[in-house]
Amino acid sequence: TLSQHPDKNLHKIAHTRSSTGPLAERVRPNQLCDVIGQESFLPESPLGRLLVEDNLPSLILWGPPGSGKTTIARIICRVTKRYVVKISATKAGVKEVRIIIEEAEKRCALCQPGTVLFLD
Known part of the structure; x- marks a missing residue:
């Protein structure tokens, strides 16, 4: 128990x-420091510093089920100051992803915060 x-x-x-x-x-x-086994995301790591500075580049989380990908993505979405779009990979198609990218490009052209696409 x-x-x-x-x-x-x-x-x-x-x-x-x-x-x-x-x-x-x-x-x-709820915090990256609480995720066990993902030292590359700790605040003192290069990737952790980029996250703290809200300066993450494109990022793909890959690994077996239960390795913390969704948890890490949710934490990143929560701590970033970027616009967040969450969609299901099993329900969304290429058309929906293209629309999201076009909208992100429009926001970028207007000097608005970048976009995090959380495709789970």
């Missing part, structure tokens, strides 16, 4: 978030 987990804070985290959602959502890390 969570109360017996070595990380005593996990129990508190799970109960402070919505108790109606899945457990995985309730205990999902």
